[in-house]
Amino acid sequence: MLNNESLSVKRIYLLGAFVFLVTAWFSVGFNHFDEHFQILEFAGLKLGLTSAGNLPWEYGCMMRPAFQPGFVYLVYKAISVTGITDPFIIACIIRLFSAALTFLSILMMIKAFGPGIREQRLFKSFLLLSFFLWFIPYNASRFSSDTTSGVIFLIGLAWFISRDKLTQSGYLVTGLIMGISFITRYQVAFMILGFAAWLLFVKKARILNLVQFSCGIILAILIGMLIDRWFYGDWVLTSVNYFRQNLVLGKASAFGTSPWWYYFEQVFMNAIPPMSLVYIAGVILYAWYYPKDPVTWIIVPFLVIHFMIPHKEIRFLFPILGLLPIIIIRSADALLQARGENLPGMRLVKICIRLFWYSSMLMMVILAFRPADDQISLYKKLWYSYKTPVKLYFTEENPYHRAHVDVHFYKRDNLVFKQVDSVQRIVPSRDTISLVVTTIPGLPEDKRFNPVLIYSSLPPWVRNFNINHWIERTSFWYVYELKPV
Numbered sequence: 001m002l003n004n005e006s007l008s009v010k011r012i013y014l015l016g017a018f019v020f021l022v023t024a025w026f027s028v029g030f031n032h033f034d035e036h037f038q039i040l041e042f043a044g045l046k047l048g049l050t051s052a053g054n055l056p057w058e059y060g061c062m063m064r065p066a067f068q069p070g071f072v073y074l075v076y077k078a079i080s081v082t083g084i085t086d087p088f089i090i091a092c093i094i095r096l097f098s099a100a101l102t103f104l105s106i107l108m109m110i111k112a113f114g115p116g117i118r119e120q121r122l123f124k125s126f127l128l129l130s131f132f133l134w135f136i137p138y139n140a141s142r143f144s145s146d147t148t149s150g151v152i153f154l155i156g157l158a159w160f161i162s163r164d165k166l167t168q169s170g171y172l173v174t175g176l177i178m179g180i181s182f183i184t185r186y187q188v189a190f191m192i193l194g195f196a197a198w199l200l201f202v203k204k205a206r207i208l209n210l211v212q213f214s215c216g217i218i219l220a221i222l223i224g225m226l227i228d229r230w231f232y233g234d235w236v237l238t239s240v241n242y243f244r245q246n247l248v249l250g251k252a253s254a255f256g257t258s259p260w261w262y263y264f265e266q267v268f269m270n271a272i273p274p275m276s277l278v279y280i281a282g283v284i285l286y287a288w289y290y291p292k293d294p295v296t297w298i299i300v301p302f303l304v305i306h307f308m309i310p311h312k313e314i315r316f317l318f319p320i321l322g323l324l325p326i327i328i329i330r331s332a333d334a335l336l337q338a339r340g341e342n343l344p345g346m347r348l349v350k351i352c353i354r355l356f357w358y359s360s361m362l363m364m365v366i367l368a369f370r371p372a373d374d375q376i377s378l379y380k381k382l383w384y385s386y387k388t389p390v391k392l393y394f395t396e397e398n399p400y401h402r403a404h405v406d407v408h409f410y411k412r413d414n415l416v417f418k419q420v421d422s423v424q425r426i427v428p429s430r431d432t433i434s435l436v437v438t439t440i441p442g443l444p445e446d447k448r449f450n451p452v453l454i455y456s457s458l459p460p461w462v463r464n465f466n467i468n469h470w471i472e473r474t475s476f477w478y479v480y481e482l483k484p485v
Contacts, residue, residue: 007125012208016131017103022368024099025092025136028478029373033403035144036373038064040409042340043072046231050408052054062242066231067183067224068145081323087410088380094099095141098148098410101458102140105151105322106130108158113326117338122329129325134272134363135234142372149185151321155196161294174295175216181319186239187378188319190302192217194472198297257310263303266314272363275356282328289334296322375399378477379410381455389414389432395422399437401475439475446485455479 030036037056042064044050058064075097076090084090099136110130117123130136139147158179163170178195180187199205199213219241221239226240246252266456268276283303287296299320306316371377378399390412392398398417400407420426428434428449436443436451443451 001134008124008249011109012127012131016106019132019137019364019368020099020103020140021192021434024095024141024373026369027095028088028091028371029376031138031142031372031424032146032313033143034405035142036409037403037405037455038145039143041071041405041407042066042069042231042283043076044409045069045447046073050406054408056403056405057169061234061239061241061245062232063245065145065183065186065224065238066179066227068143069231070227072121072143081302085134086383088376088383091409094143098143099137099140101155102151102322102361103156104357105154108155108162109322109326112158112161113141113330116330117333119307122336125332126198126325129328132360133325133366134360134367135321137364138367138372139318144318145185146315146317146318147321149181149188150322152193153181153188153319154322154454156181157249157298166209169212169465171205171212173214174217175218176220177216177254179217179220180223183220183227183479185319185361186242187302187306187316191298191319194297194299195294197301198294202294203290203295208269220263222228236366247309252311255311256384258309258312262312263307263314263317270314272359273361275352278328279324279355280340281325282331285331285334286327286438290330296328297396299323343427375402376410376456376478378457378479379407380438380481381412382414382415383410384452385435386415386435390416391432391434392417393426394418395419395420395438397437397439416439423456428482428484430484436482438478440478441476441478445478450485451480452483453478454481 009309038058041050041055042059045052045055045059049250052059067311074088075093076085079085079093085384110127114123114126142323155463156174157176160166160170166174167460178188178192182192196213199210225235225237229235234237259463264280267279270276271279271470283299286293287300290296302320303317381390392400392415394417398406398419400411400417423436423443424446426434426436434449435454441456456476456478458471463471
């Protein structure tokens with residue numbers, strides 16, 4: 001018989017799975033250009049969807065690992081056996097896989113760290129944070145190197161922690177899993193080094209165990225080299241090239257530099273202030289109260305190195321997001337032990353906890369149902385509506401041109417682009433469908449054709465709320481089909 005507590009826990013798991021599924025379904029597109037161009041477009045090269053000349057500069061420098069593009073290639077080939085080559089279906093499958101992998105890592109983290117939480121109320125909060133902290137379901141759907149590398153690392157960490165005794169092969173498997181996280185994103189090396197230091201100085205692992213752990217990492221690197229050889233057509237150490245281009249030659253700094261306190265400022269401003277102080281204070285308190293804990297040894301070197309690197313982006317911290325639930329809960333546990341059990345009963349503390357949960361739930365729902373990239377709906381419209389030759393005219397901006405290169409993964413071969421000075425210069429052909437994309441609603445009158453609006457990124461019902469004519473001052477995408485008169 002199941003008691004009420006076990007039923008409650010099962011409900012949290014089921015609700016978490018449902019939220020992850022819904023978010024992966026609706027969160028189309030990408031959070032950052034690298035999520036698309038360094039993975040889907042790279043895979044598109046091997047799939048014949050694009051050319052090397054249309055890939056970002058990193059391809060020519062052979063500095064990006066091919067592990068994730070290789071996975072996308074295999075998924076695409078496996079699905080295409082059924083006759084399906086729809087890029088939106090394939091991208092959805094990739095998001096669902098990413099969400100499932102993250103869900104697995106959460107289950108493993110709960111198994112590994114849950115028994116160490118002494119209070120039942122804190123354990124329940126740990127479960128809720130693990131699944132419903134506002135950015136976790138959204139981030140779970142991102143098959144980006146930032147997210148996937150962290151998820152794989154957590155699987156390796158949880159696998160190690162959840163076992164009382166590890167054989168030599170156990171250390172090998174842990175090293176292999178963490179090595180795979182390394183060939184997904186090279187910055188994870190600082191997390192792996194921190195964990196290895198913990199094994200050596202705190203856990204006092206035997207030298208043979210450390211050798212086994214290192215062999216697992218080396219095996220993963222060799223697998224990565226084979227995948228890179230297949231992708232680039234030559235033997236290459238992409239990790240060395242990555243270090244050389246970004247740090248030695250300073251290519252990363254060309255995209256902007258920031259002071260060491262950048263991450264404190266950005267986390268506070270972007271993670272729902274003032275509730276965002278929970279994440280900053282949680283990390284500091286955790287390192288203070290648990291100096292010998294493996295999580296401390298993992299996050300401290302990772303953060304210190306990222307504080308020192310001149311080029312900073314908030315997404316660079318995504319690999320450690322999965323550690324935040326245990327960091328917050330165990331920091332709260334330590335505070336309760338140090339400051340007294342009556343702390344949660346204080347009125348101000350109660351208000352802060354409620355605000356934290358309400359704001360987190362609201363943001364989680366918003367992110368679950370909104371696309372990660374708004375222009376995906378335009379790509380969908382053209383893909384599904386036009387299977388015959390189409391020429392897309394534009395006067396200023398091409399919606400398929402992003403980050404200095406074109407999107408090909410979501411584009412049919414029969415769609416071609418042409419820039420013109422004005423709509424009047426367009427000469428419609430009866431053999432090819434002519435479309436015009438613009439950010440300004442309406443087209444000038446022309447006796448040769450009749451423009452028909454077929455797409456607008458602005459939903460029609462929003463026009464009912466055009467207060468102070470804000471719509472006219474905002475750029476939206478409009479696509480017209482030029483119907484010959």
